[in-house]
Amino acid sequence: MTLEADDRDKKTRRTTAVSFASQLSFEDIHHSYHGKETIRGISLTAEPGEVLCLLGPSGSGKTTLLRIAAGIEVQSRGRVVIDGREASGPAVFLPPEKRGIGLMFQDFALFPHMTVLDNVRFGLTALPTRDAVVAARSALERVGLGHYAAKYPHALSGGEQQRVALARALAPRPGVLLMDEPFSGLDSRLKDSIRADTLDVLRESRATAIVVTHDAEEAMRMADRIALLRDGRLVQVGSVGELYREPRDLFAAAFFSEINEFSAVVAGGMVETPLGKAPAGHLADGTHAAVAVRLSDVRVMPQGGAIEARIQSRRFLGVVELLNLAIFGREEPVRARIRADLLPPGLIDVTISVAPQDILVFEKATQTA
Template sequence: MVSDARNGAVAMTRRSGVSFAANLAFENISHRYHSKDTIKGVTLKAEAGEVLCLLGPSGSGKTTLLRIAAGIEKQTGGRLLLNGQEISGPSIFVPPEQRGVGLMFQDFALFPHMTIRENVCFGLTELPKKKALLQADAALERVGLLHYAERYPHVLSGGEQQRVALARALAPRPAVLLMDEPFSGLDSRLKDSIRADTLAILRETRATAIVVTHDAEEAMRMADRIALLKDGRLVQVGTADELYRRPCDLFTAGFFSEINVFDARVRDGHVETPLGVVATGQYTEGQPLSVAVRLSGIRLDETGGEIPARIVSRRFLGVVELLELAVPQSERTVRARIRADLLPQGLRDVTLSVNERDILVFEKDASTP
């Protein structure tokens, strides 16, 4: 089933043929553009049938990796393998149309002069016309838009256009589906439902999917695994739980949650911060460290907390409130995110304590957010 994002109705969809999922491996991939290194020795494997998210800020190399996988760009070093077979490397380059890899563009790239059915048929030119039409209709029915087959893209909402683009990408039954920020152009109210529908369709088709996004929450919602990139390098790969709970550096910690950061040095196996003393048994005496405290890990109360604080500003965000606090021994304010209406309005003086699970310690020379 997929839900109609425009009117909330739920439509049953016929199950068309599934894809033959493949694994796709990037092996020491590098890329250079105008003498600038854009990808720096990335080794990564998308397993058959999994959803892998490439996550990172603008300029981190996510889309370049996707274009290399699609065959739109050619790497300057390394190899690309599909089910263990080299499809791009020093001595071979399989053209995009022969890779069995589907690509869904960020802007959907629907042809305005073609009907919805014709758009979906566009990648099925190798099939007899009758079979291509049947396969296109099956893909449209899967995304709940068969009733729009004879209409044109301009009559569709953004969410519906996204689903047509997904149907077109899936119609040839690719072994690997590449998606470049597929939800970035959608209204925020639609994103959750369209994302859930898309994930359900990906699970049904069993295609391996590689999704590019700059949104950590989106990656956590969709991915079996997440590959975090920065400046063309792979920083950390793992499940959402692993990257959130055990980030390898300050950059990763800051990408998955809002944090306060304090500089400190090890003294007798501990570091002192404005939010309390933290044990640091694995670090050496005198070593400079960065201590990150998640905003959501700070608890506030009128009394009973460990550290006195004064509310400097308070912003209501619906379910939660964002506060800035002045605390002793800190020249900068400390931020906290708490459940809305937990504290009485007009309150200025509070106490705070910190959940130990939301305190993260890193070497000082580690990457910064």
């Protein structure tokens, strides 16, 4: 899809009809597959009208949790509660169509033999045919694709197919919309604009949205709150600022930015690293600590810094440069990400500094801050 066509679609887009946002809660959810535990006691609530991102690496349990919410998978223990009503538990199981949930799959799951309009009205079986057609056309117009109603999915670009899938999921006005890696198949040039458009539609519809992604930047762009998962467990949940500024462990710190890692032992309430000293927080003296410093927090200057260093490699990335730096007392290079052209060409000997508050300290055994 061209940028001109995208601009035209935006101009023709209607305001999205408002849904009645629901609250969805996972209560001590466990799940196993072929004897292997995939979800390990997750409790989490998506509040009405918020965008909650389930973030984590492959195999962390994100999609399984989404499928449990939808009623496609059944948990081995725990409950799914929607607006205070048990949807799935020890004695209750509501089928997917009874939960007031919309589901948008990673591959969009459009029917190739159906027109775009018929794809969107596929889930409107409770409405008379005439009303279903009107609702489907309205949903297509909300995402700027009303003029594509008679086309078939193969004639659409990936971004347009994504918007058709979004229209189909929102057409029944669900209280909760579940989205599984909805932007993973899109061209990187269009991903940002399609993601922004989708977020606008979600805000207009006011539906509660739970979005699965493995991309930390994508979660930060979209989410009101992020739930970070690892190995079927909930590592940390909070706002974007909370997870970035106050990571609970080394895994959380590394998931949101590239880091330099060091080992240290707490002494006098402090840790000492090749990049300087920092308070150890609540960790007792003698505790073995894992220390992290984000690449963007390493300040590099020709002179005046606290530590002498030598540039081993320098990679220009457009807006920024990535540096590998050799410093005394450390075999592995320290990495830094700085604004491009901040340092003169050909410069080798530099100095570096890191503010104490930018040195993140965690207990090494448990990696808990």
